[in-house]
Amino acid sequence: MGNSLRCCLACVLPCGALDVVRIVHLNGQVEEFSCQITAAQILEANPNHVITKPCSNNGTRRIGIVSPDSELKRGNIYFLIPNSSIPEKKKKKKEQKKKQFKPAPKMPTTVDDDNYLRELLSEKRSSHRRRKSVRVAVWRPQLESIMEES
Known part of the structure; x- marks a missing residue:
């Protein structure tokens, strides 16, 4: 069923954009981001979850x-x-990678960087800018x- 749902979603979602x-949530909610985004940013907002790619159609069930x-x-x-739906083998591999991965030391922020971030946040607060950067929709047949x- 997972494969058919993913194929169905790929066909139903508008292909012009x-x-x-x-990002498709388990409950059917679809988030669209027009700006560059990393997986870490999505995972910060959704703890205890992982991001997966659509699996291939060659008949194998791979995550x-x-x-x-x-x-x-x-x-x-x-x-x-959610993390709970990942097979145990994948969890073990992910934990091993986490142990090997050492985060880079954080760079101290400057006043210019802080001002720039404040400007970006104030622009995002306006409804026009927010609507342009992120659109959330729930699919209904x-x-x-x-x-x-x-």
Whole structure:
């Protein structure tokens, strides 16, 4: 069922907007980001989740987990699933990678950087800017009645 749902979502979502990153939640909610975004930014907002790529159609059931430091590509659809739905082998591999990964030391911020961030945040607060950068929608099927002849 997972494969058919992913194929269905890929067909239903509008294909004209290839300049956005789509994140599909388990409940059907779709987030669209028109700006560059990393997997870490999505994972910060959704703790205890992982981001996966759509699996291939060659019949094998594989879960391709996106690493937190990777940048999500525009035009692609990604799935946000809870950690509890990952097979144990994947969890062990992920834990080993976390142990090997050493985060880079944080650079001290300057006054210019702080001012720039404040400007960006104030622009995002306006509804026009927010609507332009992120759009959240829930997919609902459009069902039409079929009349039966007597």
